[in-house]
Amino acid sequence: MxxxxxxxxxxxxxxxxxxxxxxxxxxxxxxxxxxxxxxxxxxxxxxxxxxxxxxxxxxxxxxxxxxxxxxxxxxxxxxxxxxxxxxxxxxxxxxxxxxxxxxxxxxxxxxxxxxxxxxxxxxxxxxxxxxxxxxxxxxxxxxxxxxxxxxxxxxEVKPPAAPSLATLLEPLTERERVVVAYLPTMRSNAEIADEMGISVNTVKQHLKSVHRKLGVTSRREAVRAARQFDLLPEPAGLESAEPAPVGPRD
Structure with a gap:
């Protein structure tokens, strides 16, 4: 809340x-x-x-x-x-x-x-x-x-409307971007794991990697950075359709 x-x-x-x-x-x-x-x-x-x-x-x-x-x-x-x-x-x-x-x-x-x-x-x-x-x-x-x-x-450099992903020192993987897309929905790690068909530990590892690549230390900052880099789908994107499967459960 x-x-x-x-x-x-x-x-x-x-x-x-x-x-x-x-x-x-x-x-x-x-x-x-x-x-x-x-x-x-x-x-x-x-x-x-x-x-x-x-x-x-x-x-x-x-x-x-x-x-x-x-x-x-x-x-x-x-x-x-x-x-x-x-x-x-x-x-x-x-x-x-x-x-x-x-x-x-x-x-x-x-x-x-x-x-x-x-x-x-x-x-x-x-x-x-x-x-x-x-x-x-x-x-x-x-x-x-x-x-x-x-x-x-x-x-001091004026950023474009949506900063380029090329400005990231290390791009996010496909799975990391899926995890990031779930963060604004306030789902727990367990709920994200269930949606993606992977383990909770794997979600935690993805989040740890996301924080390192975006240079943040919390979910709140990760959401803010993801918006800056245009990594998030439209607000209704995760609610209107089931996410595509990204592989078997770890």
Missing amino acids: LLRAALEIEVELGAGNVDHALELLAAHDLRRTQLRGDATVNLDWPDEDPIELVRGLVLLASGRPEQVRAAAATAVEQSPSSAATGWVATALAEDRLRHDVLATEAMGYALDVAAPQGLVLPFRVPGGHVAAILRLHQLVDGRHGAFVQLLLQQI
């Missing part, structure tokens, strides 16, 4: 529908408040809430940069990809507030957690401000110089 809501909010932001993204975020917060007030519900929220990863970006897009740092505080204490996302949002907010020192400092924290794992996606925020802050960081700090250059090469 949380991942689906976060993806919906992120899609609306990417399409420029800030008001709708705000409505989705408010609806989620209201629902969470209602559930927490219901003593009959056993509420078990995950340690890493994907909603908190997009909250800062929603606030930034809606013209409330002064609230972003507090909103991103949860994200920066989580996994490297989450922390990098939170710090990038904080850097953009401080830049919007004309706090150059704080913006550079926040971008430095983002680089500290992203560079060791080569995480690029957290820096792919629409607009040219990320590149400008990275360049400022390069001038006043200089850490992670090679990684900063890699980021600048990737985010």
Whole structure:
């Protein structure tokens, strides 16, 4: 439920529908408040809430940069990809507030957690401000110089409507692309395995390979990257027809 809501909010932001993204975020917060007030519900929220990863970006897009740092505080204490996302949002907010020192400092924290794992996606925020802050960081700090250059090469070049698969260092196999196509449907590994006629362990191996090739560390990031590389079928594609068999069960 949380991942689906976060993806919906992120899609609306990417399409420029800030008001709708705000409505989705408010609806989620209201629902969470209602559930927490219901003593009959056993509420078990995950340690890493994907909603908190997009909250800062929603606030930034809606013209409330002064609230972003507090909103991103949860994200920066989580996994490297989450922390990098939170710090990038904080850097953009401080830049919007004309706090150059704080913006550079926040971008430095983002680089500290992203560079060791080569995480690029957290820096792919629409607009040219990320590149400008990275360049400022390069001038006043200089850490992670090679990684900063890699980021600048990737985010300063305007991508085509659908990035070419040739930009992947290692293309996905046919089976890996089928697994990727199932990710937005929120099916479990077991359900994907059953649909494809393979074992759960094989699905896990495919996912591990997909994460490595796309340079991501979670399903959420894999879905985002797959959209960028035009790896996903039409929304109704997996619901309207049975997938073609891809081989015997392992």
